[in-house]
Amino acid sequence: MPSPSPPVPAPRSLSVSSLTLKCTDSDKQNFNDDIVTFNIGGHIYSTTRLTINENVDSQSLLALIITNQTTTQLDHHGHYFIDRDGIYFRYILNYFRDKKLYLPENFTELKQLCSEAKYYQIDRLINEIENRLNRTNEQNNQLQIGLNFTLISNLNQGGRILTLIGPLKLIRLFSIETIGKQFLKIISNFNDPSNISCQCTFPLDDKLISCQPFDQLQRIVLAKQARKMGMAVSYCDDYFYIPIERQIMLRDELAQLLLNKYHGKLLHTNITYEKNSNTNHDSSYTLVENWFIPNISIAKCEETNGLSNKNESIYSNSSMTDGF
Structure with missing residues (x-):
């Protein structure tokens, strides 16, 4: 007579709560510290999610891209590919990092940079660029009077x-x-x-x-x-x-x-x-x-040259004709 089989333990019951992933503050920090890489028209840029999230609205394009809420393509390296001019994105990313817009001396492409900022929906940067454009236009107008x-x-x-x-x-x-x-x-x-x-x-x-x-x-x-x-x-x-x-x-x-x-x-x-x-x-x-x-x-x-006075110039403004 064969010996009886050993008893099989009853399966453990898994509760719903044990299957739910708990997102702790530490997990959130790790998520924000994740490195994300963009391929902007062939130019590669890497930054953290936190750098993006601290500088853009949650419904702006870059925020939606890094949370995979858009149909943005990935290149063959797995980088987010955006078909825009990658040269200007360096100024945008540095603006995020430094909280200030730094541009090269004699930078003449403010309108193009503003167009890129509008594409990415970065309102704060748009306002700063437009203010600079207004000051530049005013200076250019002054250079035409003489x-x-x-x-x-x-x-x-x-x-x-x-x-x-x-x-x-x-x-x-x-x-x-x-x-x-x-x-x-x-x-x-x-x-x-x-x-x-x-x-x-x-x-x-x-x-x-x-x-x-x-x-x-x-x-x-x-x-x-x-x-x-x-x-x-x-x-x-x-x-x-x-x-x-x-x-x-x-x-x-x-x-x-x-x-x-x-x-x-x-x-x-x-x-x-x-x-x-x-x-x-x-x-x-x-x-x-x-x-x-x-x-x-x-x-x-x-x-x-120490020739100017607050109330008058040594050269009359009325002599704006031939004769310097």
Whole structure:
């Protein structure tokens, strides 16, 4: 007679509660620390879920993507693939990390970046970019308001300035000695100080710029005042001389100063060749150039050179015609 089989233990009863996964605070932290990787138009970016969740609305595109609530494709590495310009996403991701928008100097693609921010539905970033766009547009508008003036340069064949003739405001390109600044502030009391031309002859051994008022009364008054202040005046009182500290010797140096430092625009150039002798070495040519300088650059230069006043500028705003 076969021996009886050993008793089989009754199956354990599993309760519903024992099958339910409990999500603890630690689990939530681990979820937020999970690394997510995006393939944005071929550019790969990795960050944590927490970085995304702290910076976007729960219903924005990136939040929905990382919670798998969209039909976003995965590339062959399992990265979330988004068919957008990946270059701009670096600025967006750094904005999340730093809580501030850092852009390269002279960044000119704010509109494109704003378009990307709108695609990802990042409202805070959109507002910051739009504020920057408004400030940039305002600055650009200010750069369109300014003064036109003419410079006449006599140069040798090497481009070295022999003589430079221009309006009084040409002096702002030089570092002016204290006595010269004081004298220019006196000139500011005239109704139209732009009616004073100045001429530089190089080399400037004495570092003086000769200035000649077109108006005869101005010539008499300013020559008298210049003498009283101890400044040099011509024998016939036609010129007074303003002392400077800096000299510009090359036309290219002068042009770069106007273009780069003062946001100037060269509007027109006319060249006249003058042969002073039978040798090419002594021949020269004359440049007649029309320039434009924005008012904001003029004001900045006045402030730098200590020539500006709070209530008035040494150069009348009414002289916004040819004549610098």
